[in-house]
Structure formats: C-alpha cells, structure tokens
Amino acid sequence: MKSRPSIPGVYRKLFAANGRQHWWPGDSDFEIMVGAILTQNTAWANVEKAIANLKKARALSPRSIVKAHPKRLAAWLKPSGYFNIKAVRLRAMCRWLLERGGVRKLAKLPTHDLRRTLLAVHGIGAETADDILLYAFRRPVFVIDAYTRRIFHRLGLIRGTEDYETLRRLFENALGPDVRLCNEYHALIVVHGKDICKKRPRCDRCCLNAVCPSAALPRDAG
DNA sequence: ACCCAGGGTCATA
DNA sequence: TATGACCATGGG
Numbered sequence: 001m002k003s004r005p006s007i008p009g010v011y012r013k014l015f016a017a018n019g020r021q022h023w024w025p026g027d028s029d030f031e032i033m034v035g036a037i038l039t040q041n042t043a044w045a046n047v048e049k050a051i052a053n054l055k056k057a058r059a060l061s062p063r064s065i066v067k068a069h070p071k072r073l074a075a076w077l078k079p080s081g082y083f084n085i086k087a088v089r090l091r092a093m094c095r096w097l098l099e100r101g102g103v104r105k106l107a108k109l110p111t112h113d114l115r116r117t118l119l120a121v122h123g124i125g126a127e128t129a130d131d132i133l134l135y136a137f138r139r140p141v142f143v144i145d146a147y148t149r150r151i152f153h154r155l156g157l158i159r160g161t162e163d164y165e166t167l168r169r170l171f172e173n174a175l176g177p178d179v180r181l182c183n184e185y186h187a188l189i190v191v192h193g194k195d196i197c198k199k200r201p202r203c204d205r206c207c208l209n210a211v212c213p214s215a216a217l218p219r220d221a222g
Numbered sequence: 223a224c225c226c227a228g229g230g231t232c233a234t235a
Numbered sequence: 236t237a238t239g240a241c242c243a244t245g246g247g
Contacts, residue, residue, distance in 0.1 A: 036228085039228050040228080043227040043228080043244085044228060045245075078244075083243070085243090123229095127230090128229070146228085
C-alpha cells in the first residue's frame, strides 16, 4: 500500500534518506551571489575553480570585479564555461550592488521588491534571482529548477510544463514561508536530483520509492 | 565520440 | 506564448 506523494511528504523522504546539506556553499553572501551566476547550466566543480581564481587574484569583491579589465575577468572565469557571457553578467550584478548601496542596504527591501530589482539585472533570470533571495538574503523563497520539474512530474504532482511562477507559488503555498525548509529542500533536490527519476531509474533503490507511482511499473514508463 | 551540468538572452513565428 | 540557437568548460 503506497502513500500518495505530497510536497511536504517528498521532503521528509529526501531528508530522512540524505540528511542536511548545509547550503549554499560559500564564505560570504557575495560569494553566494557570484556562485549563483557562475553555476548557470554549469557543473559546480567548474564554478569552484573560477571562484578560486577570483580569490587568488583578490578580486572577489564588487569593486574589484567592476574595475577589472573584461578580458582579465573572463580569464578568471574560464573554468566555469560561458566565460565571456558570465563576465558581462557578473559585472552587471556588481554594478547593481554598488549602485544600490550593497547587500546591507538591499536587505531592507521587502522580498517582492528585491526580486523585481534582481530580475532587472542583465543575466539574472527567475531561478538565479531566487537562489540569491533564498541563500544570500535568506528570504522564504522556493527555487524551481530542472530537477524539481522532472521529479515532481514523475511523481504525478505536476505536468512539468507550468511556468516558473506557477510552480514557485505551488511549492511556497504547500510549505509556508519557512527559510530553513526552502533552503534544505532545494539543496536536497539539487544534490540528489541526479539519482532520482533519471533515465532508466532504479526505482527499487530510490529514496522516493514509497511515494512514487512510477516505481510500481515494470520499467521506465514515465 | 558523445552527453550533460545547480540558465538566460535574443531572434523568430 | 513558445520554441530554437547560442554560449563553453570539464567530467563521465
């Protein structure tokens, strides 16, 4: 007898199987924001190398990045891929920080105002903005990523084609405004998402087996 | 030699 | 609104 999946129920399973993830990795709120840009469609291991380059050059600050030569900035970012584009995006984010008086001042804004101004920055889209809101500004925001869509589609809770805001509200309504919960939930999804509902899933070994309708099927029928 | 990774922008229909 | 091209490195 399987229990029906739910958004809070999936969290309990993920947490029970994997424990706390201690996210977001980074030594400062600014480093978290830099990581959020650099990790766009990019493996985190590559992002770490780029951030290490910035640290070694003592360039991990808004001022250093804005005044650095574009060519040199791109060179530091090289290991993270898309380095020309990310150099532009990183500069845009740092300019925004400086113009707005820094993280401390921005932290006074209500969440929806903070999101609006973040989304106005070139290179910051919905997911990156929410990464920054949740992990750098500690706002109760649920981040929707490709793993979230795939896993919850597989569980039969969503169609997977809903737009970003629709899914974000769905999750936030189901969870309530809980920073700790949003933080841990998204971290669990990203860190363990690769092993869940991937092609030819081993449903018998998946930690969501007990709540996954697809797990009862013989093969990959999802 | 593929395939993919903690997306976003821009052009086109 | 909704696809598609493009960006680019590193690990499996």
